[in-house]
Amino acid sequence: MSCFIDVGFDSINKHGEELCGDKVEIIKGEDGIIIVLADGLGSGVKANILATLTSKIAGTMLRQGASIHETVDTIVNTLPVCNVRKLAYSTFTILKIYKDGRIYSVEYDNPPLILVKDKRITEVDKKQVEINGRMLKESNFHLQEGDVLTIISDGVVHAGVGAILNLGWQWSNVADYIGQISKVEKCAKNISKALIDACQNLYDYKAGDDATVVTVKLRRPEVIDLFTGPPKEPEEDCSVVKRLVQGIGRKVVCGGTAANIVSRELGQALDVSMEFPDPEIPPIAYIKGIDLVTEGVLTLSKTIDKMKAFIFNPSVYTISKSEQMDGASQLTKLLIEDCTHLNLWVGTAVNPAHQNPDFPSDLSIKGKVVEELAMLMKQLGKEVKLTYI
Amino acid sequence: MTIIQVCIGSACHLKGSYNVINRLQNIIREKKLDSQITVKAAFCLGECTKAVSVKVNDKAIQSLNEEGVESFLNAILAEEGV
Numbered sequence: 001m002s003c004f005i006d007v008g009f010d011s012i013n014k015h016g017e018e019l020c021g022d023k024v025e026i027i028k029g030e031d032g033i034i035i036v037l038a039d040g041l042g043s044g045v046k047a048n049i050l051a052t053l054t055s056k057i058a059g060t061m062l063r064q065g066a067s068i069h070e071t072v073d074t075i076v077n078t079l080p081v082c083n084v085r086k087l088a089y090s091t092f093t094i095l096k097i098y099k100d101g102r103i104y105s106v107e108y109d110n111p112p113l114i115l116v117k118d119k120r121i122t123e124v125d126k127k128q129v130e131i132n133g134r135m136l137k138e139s140n141f142h143l144q145e146g147d148v149l150t151i152i153s154d155g156v157v158h159a160g161v162g163a164i165l166n167l168g169w170q171w172s173n174v175a176d177y178i179g180q181i182s183k184v185e186k187c188a189k190n191i192s193k194a195l196i197d198a199c200q201n202l203y204d205y206k207a208g209d210d211a212t213v214v215t216v217k218l219r220r221p222e223v224i225d226l227f228t229g230p231p232k233e234p235e236e237d238c239s240v241v242k243r244l245v246q247g248i249g250r251k252v253v254c255g256g257t258a259a260n261i262v263s264r265e266l267g268q269a270l271d272v273s274m275e276f277p278d279p280e281i282p283p284i285a286y287i288k289g290i291d292l293v294t295e296g297v298l299t300l301s302k303t304i305d306k307m308k309a310f311i312f313n314p315s316v317y318t319i320s321k322s323e324q325m326d327g328a329s330q331l332t333k334l335l336i337e338d339c340t341h342l343n344l345w346v347g348t349a350v351n352p353a354h355q356n357p358d359f360p361s362d363l364s365i366k367g368k369v370v371e372e373l374a375m376l377m378k379q380l381g382k383e384v385k386l387t388y389i
Numbered sequence: 390m391t392i393i394q395v396c397i398g399s400a401c402h403l404k405g406s407y408n409v410i411n412r413l414q415n416i417i418r419e420k421k422l423d424s425q426i427t428v429k430a431a432f433c434l435g436e437c438t439k440a441v442s443v444k445v446n447d448k449a450i451q452s453l454n455e456e457g458v459e460s461f462l463n464a465i466l467a468e469e470g471v
Binding site: 255256257259260270272273274276279282283285295296297298 | 396397398399402403406407410428429430431432433435
């Protein structure tokens with residue numbers, strides 16, 4: 001199995017702005033991924049429009065096979081001219097990452113990319129190219145398993161200017177920081193979040209500029225098979241459990257009935273824990289051969305809440321350091337950090353519990369919960385396969 | 390030895406199995422019944438409309454709430470003759 005391209009990105013807006021002047025566009029294709037990070041001139045609406053146009057044009061044209069020359073030419077001729085500065089301008093970095101680890105990068109006035117290879121900051125040979133009077137830097141290199149490539153907008157390098165630090169931290173400090181966290185963090189999203197968190201602190205939560213981090217990490221694929229809800233036809237139980245156990249990845253069972261089925265089919269005892277680390281979340285259980293066994297719909301919706309907090313709240317990046325080991329926290333950690341491919345096996349039998357009129361209505365349709373989980377996982381860049389049984 | 394299984398499935402959890410378990414454990418501790426009664430959690434017992442479902446040894450599943458815990462225990466003690 002070839003490596004998985006794990007991509008994570010995070011942004012903070014300039015203090016007081018509702019829109020971000022940086023824009024990240026990620027396009028997945030057959031042979032790899034194209035990532036564009038554009039930083040529009042100025043801030044707020046104007047910068048947002050410039051950055052969005054740049055990233056969309058670049059992403060779309062490159063995907064369709066246009067050359068970098070044509071793409072840059074189009075961007076330059078399309079961007080509206082800023083009234084104040086009489087310029088049409090947005091800096092950008094483009095990465096084309098192939099599945100075999102080859103990278104093609106083009107940089108235009110953004111801070112240089114940061115490559116951590118074998119846990120060391122590594123220089124990349126770059127070639128200057130002139131397109132329409134603009135100087136771009138082009139390079140070709142390779143990523144290997146475990147290597148981390150990070151691109152940033154200038155708001156990251158300027159973090160702290162005029163606040164905590166006189167001159168901000170420098171590119172080399174950012175690179176060192178990335179080098180340090182790359183050693184500890186396993187998934188790309190944790191690295192980008194950690195760096196953005198450092199920027200927030202340096203800016204004292206009043207960012208002077210939009211700041212964006214995109215991290216790419218090549219990692220070994222990690223599969224999770226998650227079985228929830230009893231199959232529609234009870235005769236299917238046996239074959240479903242068989243397929244679950246044969247999977248190469250970690251195995252998770254969410255749901256009381258599903259757990260009972262697995263326990264019965266495997267002939268292994270279901271041992272339910274009496275610990276309630278969080279009284280709101282039902283305890284977990286243990287079955288030999290299954291990595292995690294939890295209750296179903298309540299745990300899953302709590303997991304979704306935790307994932308949303310992780311994805312959308314820039315200050316929550318400490319999911320893995322959570323002391324709480326309730327079912328939802330454990331599942332969230334597994335899904336965010338230890339998973340690149342998620343296979344969801346969703347049983348469609350009617351659950352009598354959910355037909356109870358007293359049962360909260362938003363929990364009554366487990367299908368909805370599972371679909372939301374699948375959507376969030378896709379948002380995190382994971383491969384998700386949903387199978388109804 | 391009497392085993393009480395308390396369901397912690399979704400429906401029962403929402404109906405307060407956490408409180409039922411705590412209350413059971415507290416009373417058992419107070420009355421020093423640890424050697425006679427064991428409380429266990431169980432995944433869905435299949436009687437979700439009877440939440441919170443409780444099963445004593447291999448008997449039929451009954452419905453229980455926090456307030457009923459004390460009389461429920463007394464009934465068991467009377468029946469088992471302990």
